[in-house]
Amino acid sequence: GAVVSQHPSRVICKSGTSVKIECRSLDFQATTMFWYRQFPKQSLMLMATSNEGSKATYEQGVEKDKFLINHASLTLSTLTVTSAHPEDSSFYICSAYSTSGGATDTQYFGPGTRLTVL
Amino acid sequence: LAKTTQPISMDSYEGQEVNITCSHNNIATNDYITWYQQFPSQGPRFIIQGYKTKVTNEVASLFIPADRKSSTLSLPRVSLSDTAVYYCLVGDNGSARQLTFGSGTQLTVLP
Numbered sequence: 001g002a003v004v005s006q007h008p009s010r011v012i013c014k015s016g017t018s019v020k021i022e023c024r025s026l027d028f029q030a031t032t033m034f035w036y037r038q039f040p041k042q043s044l045m046l047m048a049t050s051n052e053g054s055k056a057t058y059e060q061g062v063e064k065d066k067f068l069i070n071h072a073s074l075t076l077s078t079l080t081v082t083s084a085h086p087e088d089s090s091f092y093i094c095s096a097y098s099t100s101g102g103a104t105d106t107q108y109f110g111p112g113t114r115l116t117v118l
Numbered sequence: 119l120a121k122t123t124q125p126i127s128m129d130s131y132e133g134q135e136v137n138i139t140c141s142h143n144n145i146a147t148n149d150y151i152t153w154y155q156q157f158p159s160q161g162p163r164f165i166i167q168g169y170k171t172k173v174t175n176e177v178a179s180l181f182i183p184a185d186r187k188s189s190t191l192s193l194p195r196v197s198l199s200d201t202a203v204y205y206c207l208v209g210d211n212g213s214a215r216q217l218t219f220g221s222g223t224q225l226t227v228l229p
Contacts, residue, residue, distance in 0.1 A: 002164075034216060043205070044162070044219040093161045106152050107217060109161035 001027050002098045006110035013084055014118055021079045021113045023094030029074035030096035034107060035067075038091045050077045084117045091115075122206045127224040136193045138223050140206030143187050148210040151182060151189045156203045156222070165204075166191070193225075201227045 003026040013019050023033060031052045036044040048069050049057045056069035066088075068080040077096075081088055091114055095107040123141040130136045142151070150169050154162035166173055168180040168189070179192040193200060203222040 004161075006161075036219075043221055046216055046218070049216055091159065095161075104164065104167050106150075106164060106167055108164060109154070112159065112161045114159065 002104075002108040003027050004094065004096050004108050004110040006092075006094055006113050008113060009111060010114040010116075012116045012118065015085050016083055018080055018082045019084055019115060021081075021092055021094075021115075023077045023079070023096070023110050025075045025096040025098070025108075028096070028098045030077075030098065031074060032097040033071060033077040034095045034097075035069060035077075035079050036093045036095070038093060038112075044093060047079075081115065084115070086117045089115055089117045121218070122208060122220045124204075124206055124220060124223045126221060127226070129226050129228060130196055131228050132197055133195050136196050136200075136225060136227075138191045138193075138204055138206075138225065139188060140191070141188050142206070142208045145186050145208050146210065149208040150210070151180065151186075152207050152209070152217070153178070153180065153191045154205045154207070156205065162205060196225075196227045198227050198229060201225060 005024045007022045011019055033050040035047045037047050038044045046059050047062045050069045050071040052071045052074050058064045066082055071077040091112050093112040095109045097107050099105050152167040153165040155165050156162040166175055166178045166180045168182050170182050173180040181190045203224050205222040207217045209217045
């Protein structure tokens, strides 16, 4: 139980285009999801907290107009990187918080999305 | 958010037991301790979680002393496939509060 998927697993795009990444909790409902970014050889950095039906909360230094987050349902959150530039190239990982009875109450992570901006 | 401190790296050999200790001196009363494993280019995978004393599951054990200011992840009989980064995090599970990732411990299992 507590499986989280992400799509796509990897994407290559041209500078200036927008890219949407989907995060789904497959076997549980998640009112709260989180988006992280991870650069090579570094730890995960929290970008934003996504709450179903309300606006996301962004961490300091993360541009909310560049990284659009939509949490429209209890099983889906999307991250859209708008007008992507090469410095946005990174590994993006989502997590969903599970409070369902079958799994330990904690964050469960997706497999990540490798974004490369040319 | 409670800060955690772990060794940057550890080496072990196949078949040995590995113990990774994490320090969290400022842990709050409502905080749980959670350990994740991460392979390159993959999302972190939940290993084990505990509040106090000892927790054991099919892959690991978690030892937490009475003062809860530290915890030790124990991996029995490691194999080459256990080579990964291991993260120790503390957070209040009851409120789905965000987790802050530290640098983690790079465990390398040698043949």
